[in-house]
Amino acid sequence: MKKSIAIVEDEPALRENYAAALARHGYTIKTYANRKTAMQAFSAHLPDLAIIDISLEDEAEGGFDLCRDLRALSAELPIIFLTARDSELDAVSGLRLGADDFLTKDVSLPHLAARVAALFRRIDALRRPGNAAEVVRRGALSIDAERMQTTWNGTPVTLSLTEFWIVHALARNPGHVKNRQQLMDAANVVLDDNTITSHVKRMRRKFQQIDPAFDAIQTVYGMGYRWVE
Amino acid sequence: MSIRLQLLMVALTTLVLPWAGCQYARELETALRDSQEQSLLASAGTMANALSAQPQRVFRDPDDTAAFSAARGDLYVYPLHSQPLLDGYREDWGVAADPTPLPTTTGYAARVQAGADGRYLYLYIEVDDTHFDAEPGDVHPEHDRFDRIDLTMQRQDGTRGSYFFATGAQGPIAAQRIVHGGNDRDEATEEPRIQAYWLQTSAGYHVEARIPSSFVGSRLWIEAQDGRGNGKAGADSIDTPDGGRLFFTTEGLNGLLGTFIRGGTRATVIDTNALKLGVAGNVSADLPGDPDEKAESWYRYFMAVDTSSFPQQSSEPGRLAGNSVTAALAGQPHAEWVRGPGTQELLLTAAAPIMIDGRTRGAVFLEQAGDQLLVLRDRAVSRLFNFTLLATAASVIVMFGFATWISLRIGRLRDAAESAVSSDGKIRLDMPESAGTDEIGALSRGFERLLARLNEHTQYLRTLGGKLSHELRTPLTIVRSSLDNLESEGLRDDQRHYVTRARDGTQRLQSILSALGAAARVEESIKQAEVVNFDLRELLSSAIAAYRDGFPQAHIALETPPDPCFIRGAPDLLVQLLDKLIENAVDFCPAAGVITVRLERTMGNYALQVQNDGPPIPLALHGRLFESLFEQRQDRDDKPHFGLGLYIVRLVAEFHGGTAVADNRADGGGAIFTVTLPLI
Numbered sequence: 065m066k067k068s069i070a071i072v073e074d075e076p077a078l079r080e081n082y083a084a085a086l087a088r089h090g091y092t093i094k095t096y097a098n099r100k101t102a103m104q105a106f107s108a109h110l111p112d113l114a115i116i117d118i119s120l121e122d123e124a125e126g127g128f129d130l131c132r133d134l135r136a137l138s139a140e141l142p143i144i145f146l147t148a149r150d151s152e153l154d155a156v157s158g159l160r161l162g163a164d165d166f167l168t169k170d171v172s173l174p175h176l177a178a179r180v181a182a183l184f185r186r187i188d189a190l191r192r193p194g195n196a197a198e199v200v201r202r203g204a205l206s207i208d209a210e211r212m213q214t215t216w217n218g219t220p221v222t223l224s225l226t227e228f229w230i231v232h233a234l235a236r237n238p239g240h241v242k243n244r245q246q247l248m249d250a251a252n253v254v255l256d257d258n259t260i261t262s263h264v265k266r267m268r269r270k271f272q273q274i275d276p277a278f279d280a281i282q283t284v285y286g287m288g289y290r291w292v293e
Numbered sequence: 294m295s296i297r298l299q300l301l302m303v304a305l306t307t308l309v310l311p312w313a314g315c316q317y318a319r320e321l322e323t324a325l326r327d328s329q330e331q332s333l334l335a336s337a338g339t340m341a342n343a344l345s346a347q348p349q350r351v352f353r354d355p356d357d358t359a360a361f362s363a364a365r366g367d368l369y370v371y372p373l374h375s376q377p378l379l380d381g382y383r384e385d386w387g388v389a390a391d392p393t394p395l396p397t398t399t400g401y402a403a404r405v406q407a408g409a410d411g412r413y414l415y416l417y418i419e420v421d422d423t424h425f426d427a428e429p430g431d432v433h434p435e436h437d438r439f440d441r442i443d444l445t446m447q448r449q450d451g452t453r454g455s456y457f458f459a460t461g462a463q464g465p466i467a468a469q470r471i472v473h474g475g476n477d478r479d480e481a482t483e484e485p486r487i488q489a490y491w492l493q494t495s496a497g498y499h500v501e502a503r504i505p506s507s508f509v510g511s512r513l514w515i516e517a518q519d520g521r522g523n524g525k526a527g528a529d530s531i532d533t534p535d536g537g538r539l540f541f542t543t544e545g546l547n548g549l550l551g552t553f554i555r556g557g558t559r560a561t562v563i564d565t566n567a568l569k570l571g572v573a574g575n576v577s578a579d580l581p582g583d584p585d586e587k588a589e590s591w592y593r594y595f596m597a598v599d600t601s602s603f604p605q606q607s608s609e610p611g612r613l614a615g616n617s618v619t620a621a622l623a624g625q626p627h628a629e630w631v632r633g634p635g636t637q638e639l640l641l642t643a644a645a646p647i648m649i650d651g652r653t654r655g656a657v658f659l660e661q662a663g664d665q666l667l668v669l670r671d672r673a674v675s676r677l678f679n680f681t682l683l684a685t686a687a688s689v690i691v692m693f694g695f696a697t698w699i700s701l702r703i704g705r706l707r708d709a710a711e712s713a714v715s716s717d718g719k720i721r722l723d724m725p726e727s728a729g730t731d732e733i734g735a736l737s738r739g740f741e742r743l744l745a746r747l748n749e750h751t752q753y754l755r756t757l758g759g760k761l762s763h764e765l766r767t768p769l770t771i772v773r774s775s776l777d778n779l780e781s782e783g784l785r786d787d788q789r790h791y792v793t794r795a796r797d798g799t800q801r802l803q804s805i806l807s808a809l810g811a812a813a814r815v816e817e818s819i820k821q822a823e824v825v826n827f828d829l830r831e832l833l834s835s836a837i838a839a840y841r842d843g844f845p846q847a848h849i850a851l852e853t854p855p856d857p858c859f860i861r862g863a864p865d866l867l868v869q870l871l872d873k874l875i876e877n878a879v880d881f882c883p884a885a886g887v888i889t890v891r892l893e894r895t896m897g898n899y900a901l902q903v904q905n906d907g908p909p910i911p912l913a914l915h916g917r918l919f920e921s922l923f924e925q926r927q928d929r930d931d932k933p934h935f936g937l938g939l940y941i942v943r944l945v946a947e948f949h950g951g952t953a954v955a956d957n958r959a960d961g962g963g964a965i966f967t968v969t970l971p972l973i
Contacts (some may be wrong), residue, residue: 078770084778148763148770170770174776232514284835284839286835286839286843286868287835287842
């Protein structure tokens with residue numbers, strides 16, 4: 065059965081471009097221009113994945129409200145924020161509201177499709193029994209690439225898709241410095257340096273909530289980051 | 294010229310006040326002078342009227358209107374105030390006038406002067422005769438082989454008496470009276486009532502004679518003869534029947550005049566010949582006033598009425614002259630300002646005719662010192678002067694203070710205007726003096742409005758980059774996603790070129806937008822930056838290693854202290870700062886050049902220096918390099934430059950409590966950018 069994706073975007077040209085690109089990958093696409101029509105449709109029938117713009121027509125933060133409402137309808141529904149805004153604050157707010165990923169509109173369509181595919185893959189993997197071969201273990205860290213799940217000392221760490229891929233890229237080759245470009249490539253995302261930096265900061269904080277002594281992600285100034293065991 | 298100086302100059306125009314005061318004083322003096330003239334003229338008129346009512350007290354003989362003729366031998370009899378000593382000298386007479394020459398046809402010179410003290414008539418005769426012919430002793434009027442002076446006097450009753458003076462030697466003598474003898478020969482008898490003194494001198498001889506008044510009428514003949522017949526001077530009663538007339542002053546007139554006059558005035562009565570009949574009073578009265586009045590009168594020099602054109606008063610003692618006298622004797626009262634004889638002293642003279650039976654019989658002549666006026670004027674002027682000078686000084690001081698105040702306010706305003714736009718482009722909106730209700734306050738408020746509008750404009754410009762990058766992002770995304778879709782639809786190879794080119798274009802647009810929004814993003818990340826303690830040396834060594842990879846063509850040297858350098862700050866921001874400095878250095882460094890990054894510990898600071906070989910920074914740019922949106926590059930490369938790089942450097946340095954400075958290397962072969970960061 066085809067996966068259905070809802071795109072909530074007020075810019076018609078962009079909406080249609082996204083819709084066309086994703087349709088080409090075999091998804092069923094529903095597009096909505098504003099929060100009201102989207103919410104009406106969602107109350108009747110939930111899509112398999114929602115891609116939401118933050119500012120919707122006259123509502124500057126309509127996407128956030130929509131995300132909150134959608135999360136109330138379904139706890140598992142994958143949500144991707146796709147926005148022209150690139151401020152740190154927006155990303156944090158969006159992820160805090162339960163979005164699975166936060167992408168700026170700089171992302172290319174193939175990247176977007178890869179993200180979408182990855183999210184679906186994670187959901188599918190979560191529904192299937194585990195495959196130990198896909199699990200990377202580094203000391204206290206264990207990464208299940210199939211399910212896109214991360215645990216530290218057995219405790220799950222809730223990472224966004226971008227964060228997951230960054231951790232995954234770092235932990236696969238411990239001690240190797242990954243520069244920002246490599247991290248972006250791994251995460252299938254185009255971000256500026258500051259955004260990578262803040263992603264890394266956020267990830268550290270999430271690990272530190274579980275283990276205050278966490279110090280595995282090291283900054284190599286001017287170059288990038290590396291995983292140390 | 295400063296405002297203070299300008300207003301000071303304006304204040305000096307108050308000096309016109311003393312000048313106006315001088316003009317006023319001059320007018321005042323003229324008016325006073327006029328009124329003094331009028332009053333003196335009135336006094337003269339009154340006196341003349343009073344005197345014309347009692348002619349017998351004014352004139353010896355009211356009916357005598359004979360004219361004075363020196364050629365005929367007329368003599369003015371000077372009033373003598375004391376009885377002179379009979380000694381042949383006239384110095385004790387107290388008469389300033391010189392003796393009158395006797396008429397002569399022979400070149401024999403003799404001079405005569407007459408005086409009277411009420412009881413006697415005094416005659417002084419001076420004869421130039423170097424050879425003394427003594428009288429032999431057998432005095433006889435017919436004999437004339439000796440030097441003699443003949444004197445004939447007509448008495449009041451018309452009878453005449455003839456006398457002569459002669460002597461054998463110098464000394465007191467008596468006159469010889471000539472009487473007709475029986476044999477028609479004249480005899481000489483001594484007249485002891487007429488005393489004289491014969492004085493022999495080197496030039497001739499003097500005879501000073503004293504004649505009782507009763508011998509004297511109104512006419513006399515005087516003749517001086519040489520004993521050897523060399524000549525004679527004067528006239529005798531036989532050859533000239535009308536002898537010289539004697540013009541006496543009027544007895545008692547002085548006292549009469551004294552009753553008319555006040556202090557400081559001299560009254561003189563003259564007859565139609567302008568000869569003085571009586572004088573009373575004194576012009577130099579005691580003037581009221583301070584003794585130091587003179588010292589204050591320096592300003593007379595530039596404000597006094599010019600008196601040099603006033604006529605000089607005649608100095609003849611027995612006789613008056615001048616316009617007033619002439620006019621009065623012609624029947625017209627007249628007043629005139631004159632200068633005293635031989636002095637610059639001002640005198641006011643007024644003359645009025647004494648009319649008897651409709652004819653002018655004489656005149657009253659009054660004189661008053663003009664200095665009184667000067668004293669009055671000086672006193673007024675000196676006060677006026679002091680007041681106006683005080684006022685001028687006060688106004689100059691007030692003006693100066695006011696000007697100082699004004700220029701201080703303007704200075705404050707100017708300073709504020711100059712520093713209103715700070716080097717980081719921030720605009721201070723409040724101006725000093727804006728509460729003022731005057732033009733300066735208005736100017737200040739005008740500045741405030743101007744700055745407010747400038748600020749709006751600057752804010753707009755400041756956010757323009759961010760806004761542009763934000764607003765352009767959506768259309769750019771549309772273009773790019775459309776290109777993505779186009780590629781996915783399957784393209785022919787020849788079409789694919791265009792898509793690739795379009796994609797390159799969007800890529801460049803993307804980097805431009807990113808650069809445009811960079812400063813705003815840095816400002817935002819500064820707001821959210823977390824501050825930690827870290828080793829700057831370690832950060833530098835790892836970052837420089839990365840730059841060596843990133844810019845393989847550049848030679849980057851690193852010099853750090855041997856021990857760790859801990860500072861408190863945001864390492865990410867510092868890396869961005871370093872990024873910008875290195876990018877800048879790489880841009881300006883020639884191919885073989887060296888970039889040196891040096892960390893030094895100085896007084897209380899770390900100094901982080903990035904030096905590069907290359908062209909020096911133009912002097913004019915030193916202060917401005919770190920300003921937002923300042924960009925001055927000669928060569929344009931592919932990368933967009935919005936003049937934000939060094940601005941970001943400064944933002945980060947200031948966030949850490951440090952500074953950023955640009956300078957040239959001492960050898961001029963490169964630039965040095967120094968960032969100071971405080972020690973922990």
